[in-house]
Amino acid sequence: MSDTRINPTIGRSPLPAEDECWTAVIKRDPGAAGEFFYSVLTTGVYCRPGCSARLPLRENVRFHATSADAEAAGFRPCRRCKPDEPSLTQRRSQFVEAACRLIETSETMPSLTELACEGGVSRFHFHRIFKSVTGCTPKAYAAAHRADRMRETLRDSGTITEAIYDAGFNSHSRFYAKAPEILGMSPARFRRGGEGEQIRFAVGDCSLGKILIAATEQGVCAILLGDHQESLVRDLKDRFPHANLVGGDPEFEALAAKAIGLVEAPTKAVDLPLDIRGTAFQQKIWNAIRKIPAGATTSYGQIANSVGSPGAARAIAGACAANPLAVAVPCHRVVRGDGSLSGYRWDVERKRALLQREAASRGS
Ligand SMILES: [Zn+2]
Incomplete structure (x- = not known):
């Protein structure tokens, strides 16, 4: 499971269900770009979802996991959406990666104009793209990075960035493999709401009312308080809409008991593994x-x-x-x-x- 978590490589994931693909095509959902490609039998052309070309008839459409698959099946790339070139999302990720690198390696915070210039966009546009990819502003990222650097330097083991560079963090793919550690978690995955993951959970009683505890393989990912079991379970589903939620087993009950112990006696040190999800x-x-x-x-x-x-x-x-x-x-x-x-x-x-x-x- 940790493999899927740290490896959100674009274009490598299996093809989503055909119904989902078709819905994304009809909606021209740009968010689905990179998830799959679709080809049209009558024109011999393939597109990425979100293409502005006229909608084909469903019966003439086929789906492909990668652009290479579509070409192998004999289709040629659409001139409008250029599905054989990096998608907008990929280009943005690369651009933001370069900006992060620049921020990390600069002695003083580069100006927005400087950072934006690298990608040939306006300062305002850059700010927006950066925030949508990383979940924070360039300034917050720089501040966070500086804090990390200081903490690490004080601990004498060199900076996080150095450690990452030492580990051969030079290629694009390596950045993405490491991104969850740097950015907290992959923003794309965060938006997908725990897709493909199994989350165990249990609802119990504590002195503050009902308590729901949920955990992934990594640790406790939710502790929710409320009055009713149903609303707590609904809240969990809203937070992880695509995860596979399953009731707790005996092993899980022990973890849940620890979490309840923490609520009942917050001043006591409890060794509770956490899987904190957020930007x-x-x-x-x-x-x-x-x-x-x-x-x-x-x-x-x-x-x-x-x-x-x-x-x-x-x-x-x-x-x-x-x-x-x-x-x-x-x-x-x-x-x-x-x-x-x-x-x-x-x-x-x-x-x-x-x-x-x-x-x-x-x-x-
Ligand atoms: Zn197209």
Whole structure:
């Protein structure tokens, strides 16, 4: 499973179901570009989904996993969508990869104009592309990278970038194999919502009501709190719409018990493997939140400063709301600047209860 997770190589995945392919063709879904190609028997031409050419009749359409397959079947590339050349998505990924490399290797942060120039686009366009591929702004990426570099240098083992370069991280494919480590997880995979993955889960009772615990092979990927089993399961399905959700087995129950233990006694150290899914920016924030000790609170503004994005308090609140791991990522310890509780994804009363519990056990 970890293979599929770290290897989102474009064009290598098996052909999606024909119905799905056809739906993407009808919708001219540009997001499906790279997933498959379609050919038209009557014209002898093949296209990528999203092509603006006139829609063919379903009966004349065939699907291919790669452009090479389509050509081997005797079709020639469409002149409009140029399916034999790198797709827009691939070109953007390459462009963003180059920008990341430039940011990492520059002593000072290159200007947006400089970065955009490499790809021949405007500053604004560049900003948008970068964000859509990495999930964070170039500035946040640079700040995150600088923080990593500093931490690693202090630990004397050289920088992450050096380590990656040492490991032969020079080719495009290597970058993508490493991307989940650098970017948190592949943005494409994140959007696909756990496709092809098996997620085990269980719903139980705790002192805060119903609790749902879900885990991948890597670790716990969701801890959700609520009043009703059905709404918790629905929330899990919304977060991982394409994963194969299965009920927990006895081995899983032990993990679930640990997670419940964490909720009941947040000040106790629990060895709980986590599989934290989010964009690079969200992961930065959640990592910062995990450093808040039990019994303490921090403001949204302080978290924003600690991740090198002062003024991003609103984005911090957004990341808290998107947190999939109640208590394990203790977003309940993040409060307003004036100390008031503000909101909580799982009901502000639960936030209050958690904070009271932590304060009490710290005092004891
Ligand atoms: Zn075309």
